[in-house]
Amino acid sequence: MSLIDQIDKAKVPEHVAIIMDGNGRWAQQRGNQRIFGHRNGVKAVRAATEAAGELGVKYLTLYAFSTENWSRPKSEVDALMSLLVDTINSEMETLLKNDIRILTIGDIGMLPSDVQLKLSEVIKQTSHCKTLTAILALSYGSRLEITEAIKKLIAEHQNGKLSLDQITPELFSSYLYTAGIPDPALLIRTSGEIRLSNFLLWQLAYTELYFTPVLWPDFTKEEFYKAVIEYQKRERRFGKTSQQL
Ligand code: IPE
Ligand code: IPE
Ligand code: MG
DSSP states (O other), rough: OOOOGGOGGGGGOSEEEOOOOHHHHHHHHHHHHHHHHHHHHHHHHHHHHHHHHHOOOOOEEEEEESGGGGGEEEEEEEEHHHHHHHHHHHHHHHHHHHHHEEEEEEGGGGGGGGHHHHHHHHHTTTOOOSSSSEEEEEEEEEHHHHHHHHHHHHHHTTTSSOOGGGHHHHHHHSSSSSTTOOOEEEEEEOTTOOSSSTOOOOTTTOOOEEEEOOOOOOOHHHHHHOOOHHHHHHHHHHTEEEEEE
């Protein structure tokens, strides 16, 4: 039986988040510069997006650049930023054809102005698309996101707009970059690293975690299917007993 036939279409995760890791090692294994790995990661992004769309996943969040990644050599940061602009340019038509809406999360104001402009353009042009929402996490850091949310809450409390007893976990969620987006049901991290690297710390509270040694440029639709198959074998209890489900 092929992998895709092993997937129960009625139990596809509504939101999948991916930490796309291992581009640098993939390039180094081939005696190439790290950016060669990033360039080859683009086709894996395409594969994951196509697989998600075909399975009926509604939200796909892709960790593309963290707040910590600003500490990489400037040449690598610059190359990643131009790759982002080039990729949006080359994928725009496909996004529209496949009905994919683009959103971003992160400290977008930190990005170079040409990148910000390109992002606004793709967000606007795809705003009517409904099949899949692809969320790019750029200059994203969970601790920064949570800190910013707290600052907003305190300011509203001080202005008298918000009382302390109105502050609930649900309200707090609505102050994050991910307001209105359901929490990921499945998190995939490639490259064999078993950590979260400051990604969606609040939102992943009850997410199923899936780690694979596959390096990001080698990630294919089949790898995406494997993660979904593994996810479907898990029992999501949310604190209850098995018998209660
Ligand atoms: C992930 O690959 C892409 C980004 C963080 C931008 P890496 O660049 O982290 O690749 P490795 O982990 O060094 O192999
Ligand atoms: C996490 O990968 C960030 C992205 C995939 C964008 P890193 O490669 O930056 O993470 P660490 O530093 O190994 O934890
Ligand atoms: Mg890495």
